[in-house]
Structure formats: C-alpha cells, structure tokens
Amino acid sequence: MALDPDNVKIWEYARVFVSFAVDRPALPASIDADYGTDWEEVGILSGDDGITEDRASSEGKHFGWGIGLIKVGDKNFELTRKFWVLEDNATTQKIVNPGSTATKILMPKPVYAWLGFETDSDLGDKERLTTTRRAKLKVPANNRTESDPTKWEVNVLLFANGLGEVFDRQAGVPTPTP
Numbered sequence: 001m002a003l004d005p006d007n008v009k010i011w012e013y014a015r016v017f018v019s020f021a022v023d024r025p026a027l028p029a030s031i032d033a034d035y036g037t038d039w040e041e042v043g044i045l046s047g048d049d050g051i052t053e054d055r056a057s058s059e060g061k062h063f064g065w066g067i068g069l070i071k072v073g074d075k076n077f078e079l080t081r082k083f084w085v086l087e088d089n090a091t092t093q094k095i096v097n098p099g100s101t102a103t104k105i106l107m108p109k110p111v112y113a114w115l116g117f118e119t120d121s122d123l124g125d126k127e128r129l130t131t132t133r134r135a136k137l138k139v140p141a142n143n144r145t146e147s148d149p150t151k152w153e154v155n156v157l158l159f160a161n162g163l164g165e166v167f168d169r170q171a172g173v174p175t176p177t178p
Contacts (some may be wrong), residue, residue: 011122012120014118015041015045016083016085016116017039018116019039024131030170031171032175039116042092043085043087044085046085046151052083054079055078056080057074057077060073077160079158083154086150094111096152112137114131115130115156125171125172127171128169133159134159
C-alpha cells in the first residue's frame with residue numbers, strides 16, 4: 001500500500017564484511033545466521049556518511065531525419081558503492097595499505113574482495129547484500145587531522161556475473177533470541 005509510514009525505514013545500524021579469498025565463502029543460511037569465520041568485519045563505519053550507491057550508464061540518443069528524438073538506448077551499466085571506515089584494525093589495513101606490514105608501507109593499490117553489506121532498520125528488519133563477484137576496493141586518500149578521527153573513504157566498483165546479478169540478497173525480520 002502506498003502512503004504507509006510503516007514502509008519508511010531509518011537504517012539504524014550497518015556492518016560491512018569482507019573476504020579476500022579467491023572463491024566466495026559460504027553465505028549465511030538465512031537472515032537469522034551470521035557470516036562465517038571466512039568473512040571479516042571491517043569495523044566501525046561513519047553513520048553520517050552512510051553507504052552510498054551510484055548507478056551510471058552510457059545513453060545514446062537517436063534522431064529521425066526531420067522528426068527529432070525517436071529512441072534512446074542505454075549500455076555500459078555501472079554500479080558503485082562507497083562506505084567510510086573509522087576503525088583502524090587489521091582488516092581495515094588490508095584495504096587501506098594492502099600488502100603492508102607493521103614496519104613497511106607498500107605503494108597502495110586497489111584490492112579485490114568479496115563484500116557483504118548488512119543493514120538493520122528501525123522497524124526490526126535486516127537486509128544483507130553479498131557480492132556475486134569480487135569487487136574492486138580503492139582508498140583514494142589517507143588523511144589525518146587535529147580534531148577529527150581518521151576516516152577512510154572506500155570506493156567500491158561492483159561487477160555483475162554472467163546473468164547480470166550484482167548481489168545475493170537476504171532480507172526479513174530476524175527471529176528474536178530468548
């Protein structure tokens with residue numbers, strides 16, 4: 001039903017999970033299950049910045065002689081996401097400074113990883129989106145300031161599988177635990 005305030009959601013909590021494995025680790029069996037030990041939680045995210053998603057494509061306009069615009073074609077579809085990490089931990093460092101150690105920082109390059117995005121709404125439901133292919137993760141800057149916590153912007157380029165699928169989705173209201 002339209003105009004139903006109960007369909008308006010505020011996403012109160014979010015988590016991002018990552019796996020650097022070559023093959024995708026098993027997905028949770030249901031919305032009640034957690035990601036397994038092959039998945040690492042990235043850490044505390046910036047709620048003010050959220051998780052953004054941008055969609056793009058190339059548009060070709062076709063005009064009839066003496067008529068004007070008659071058709072529009074779209075191709076080269078692209079889906080990207082961004083999230084901002086506040087917590088500095090071992091998992092975050094694999095994204096920010098891939099291949100580096102405690103004593104040596106390597107030239108940062110993009111990394112490829114499986115991603116899981118999990119959000120909880122104020123209505124008690126949960127949505128989980130897990131990439132169907134490894135995504136390209138890139139951190140464009142590593143800045144520090146006097147008054148704010150370090151915040152890393154993680155740019156994510158998503159890839160579709162052969163069926164055009166980008167995410168596997170699990171959604172619903174988790175069963176309450178006693």
